[in-house]
Amino acid sequence: MKCPLCQTPTDRNWRPFCSASCADLDLVKWLRGSYAIASHEPEDIEQAQQQLCERLDKPNL
Numbered sequence: 041m042k043c044p045l046c047q048t049p050t051d052r053n054w055r056p057f058c059s060a061s062c063a064d065l066d067l068v069k070w071l072r073g074s075y076a077i078a079s080h081e082p083e084d085i086e087q088a089q090q091q092l093c094e095r096l097d098k099p100n101l
């Protein structure tokens with residue numbers, strides 16, 4: 041079995057990776073990926089808050 045990141049033979053302590061650095065790298069990639077997916081939601085919340093603030097600034101509406 042080879043490390044999916046650098047193709048070095050896998051170390052049994054770090055399966056399926058070859059080393060701690062590749063295991064960390066994969067975790068970072070995974071976290072970035074999930075942040076990228078999750079980032080759509082905070083934007084929507086921010087937009088909703090902005091719209092709410094605009095409404096509060098115009099009590100007539």
Ligand SMILES: [Zn+2]
Nearest residue numbers: 043046058062
């Ligand atoms: Zn590796």
